[in-house]
Amino acid sequence: MSNKHRFLRQAAAALALACCTVGAAVAATTITITIVNGNAPNVGFNDPTPAQPVGGNSGRTLGAQRLIAFQHAADIWARTITSPVPVRVAASFEPLACNAGGAVLGSAGAVEVFSDFPRAPKADTWYPGALASKLAGKDMATPGEAHIRARFNSRLGLFPDCLPGSPFYLGLDRQAGEQIDLVAVLLHELAHGLGFQNFTDEGTGEFFYGTPSIWDHFLVDIRNNKAWVNMKDEERRLSAIGGATLSWNGERVYKAAARILSPEPQLLISGMAAGRAGGKHPVGDASFGPPLGQNAVTGELMPLIDQANGSGLACTPLSPANAMAVRGNIALVDRGACPFVTKARILQNAGARGMVVMENTGDPVSPLGGSDPAVRIPAVRIDKATGEQLKTAMYRRSRTSSGVIASLGVDPDKLAGTDWVRRVRMYSPEEYSPGSSVSHYSVDTRPNQLMEPSINPGLAHDVIPPHDLTFPLLQDIGW
Structure with missing residues (x-):
């Protein structure tokens, strides 16, 4: 098939958690992105629910604000990429999978993929439709087809069974707070449609x-x-x-x-009792508290125990014994039962110098989310296996000392x-x-x-x- 192009339709790829005309005239340094509104009257982009302007979004209805946010995200991409072929995005807001604890924010992907087209850089290789059109210098899409299909969750945060209390923030000013920034989601999904996705x-x-x-x-x-x-x-x-x-x-x-x-955050374990737990350990850093830096925060690591099964959740004020154990030290606690910022505040109030949260599943380490300007101690997350190894190393500790030294900082040699x-x-x-x-x-x-x-x-x-x-x-x- 090296002498002729071929194409196949490709389903859109979903962004899972827990993802009208826009642009100026076609020119050498710009691209036109056309948003094809796929919603019926009174729903999605056409939802007539009254809305107050927010964060630079002047729309007076929910649907209008959604469309303005979409145009804003498309404008950002239109200023970034170049192509002689306008990109068409078939878009809609519609109910997507969600429950009270998590939701699919949106999904997007290439409608068609092409290989062996004129001027294709690599033979026998799929390219998404928008990129194939740019490279070929002509529209490769089937007549009447969009290059990208995008869907977004119309129920998010608006119903008790769809992540209640966490709706899309429709402002354009990045002030989403605890809400979910729709513009960021739109930018993410448009990137998938442009080619930030694998078809294998x-x-x-x-x-x-x-x-x-x-x-x-x-x-x-x-x-x-x-x-x-x-x-x-x-x-x-x-x-x-x-x-x-x-x-x-x-x-x-x-x-x-x-x-x-930035340099990679790390937990460095040392000390006479460290044993096999000694050395560098990957961590997820926190969105709250001071950022980790080359001037590491160091102290003895002490486990918190406030549960009958031997775990420590730090969701309520510490007992005198636990407060004495963590005072001036770095506390090891278990994930669960309350927000990470709650744990950090309680440990900080007890005099801890830092917090290490042990994951309760076998998942890779990920960041600690949350926001609280009152938290002044550093915090990180470690995986379950590392946490269990550290607990074993501290088994013969005293009330105030474990012999295991923890340093929360960064590795200057690794990004x-x-x-x-x-x-x-x-x-x-x-x-x-x-x-x-x-x-x-x-x-x-x-x-x-x-x-x-x-x-x-x-x-x-x-x-x-x-x-x-x-x-x-x-x-x-x-x-």
Whole structure:
């Protein structure tokens, strides 16, 4: 098929948690992004529910504010990418999967993928429709088809069975607070549609209709430095669930990472009682409290025990014995039962110098969320295996001393979210997560990146360096 182009339709990839005309006239340095409103009257973008202007969004109805936010996100992308072919986005707000504890915010992806088209950089390789059109210099889409299909959750935060109390924030000013910033979600999903997604089945390792995608040329397994395009199906399947084993081997992302990412946070364990727990341990840092730095906060590590099963939750004021144990030390507590900021405040009030939260599942470490300006001690999360190892090391402690020294700081020689040669890692959890695995950056990039599998608070509405690594990856694949 090297002498003619071919195409196939591709289902949109979902952003799972817990994801009209826009632009100026076509020119060499701009792109037109057309939003095709797919909602019926009185729903979604056409919802007539009255709304007050918020954060620079002047819409007077819920539907109008949604459309203005979408236009704002599309404008950001229109100022960033170039193409002689306008991009069409079929978009709608509609009910998506959700419950009281979590929700799908939205989903988006390429409607069609193409290979072996005129001027394709790589033969026998799938490219998303919008990118294929740019590279070919003509619209490759089936007449009447959009390049991108995008859906967003119309019920989010508005009903008791759909993440109540956490609706989309429709302002344009990044002041979402505890709400979910719709503009950030829109930027994320539009990136998927432009090509920040793999078309290979990560669950089986099978290429889409036997052909690799452009993504597979850049995705590399850290353990053997082997690209996905050169692997067999089973190798790819296992690589997708390796846990911190995949990296992006693209020049644009590699160069930009040094400008954007911060040193990797770490927990350094030492002391006469440390035993096998000694050494460096990866951590998830906190969105609250002071940031970790090269001047590490150091102290003896002491476990908190306030539950009958021997765990410590720190959700209520500490007993005198526990307060004495953590005073002037770094406290080890278990995850659960109350917010992380609550635990930190209680430990801080008891005189602890820092907090280490032990995960209660086998998941990789991830950040500690929350916001509280009153918290002044550093906090990190460690995985369950590390926590159990530390508890074993502290088994013969006294009431005020464990002989295990903990230092909360950063590794100046390693960038957060990168492998040993500073390639940015991709999301490869130990259990396959459809719609999230592989087609996102790792959750431990710092500062948080737009294209992590979950939308983090405080994201800049930006897709380029020096704030963000989204556009450099799209440049690597051809944008």
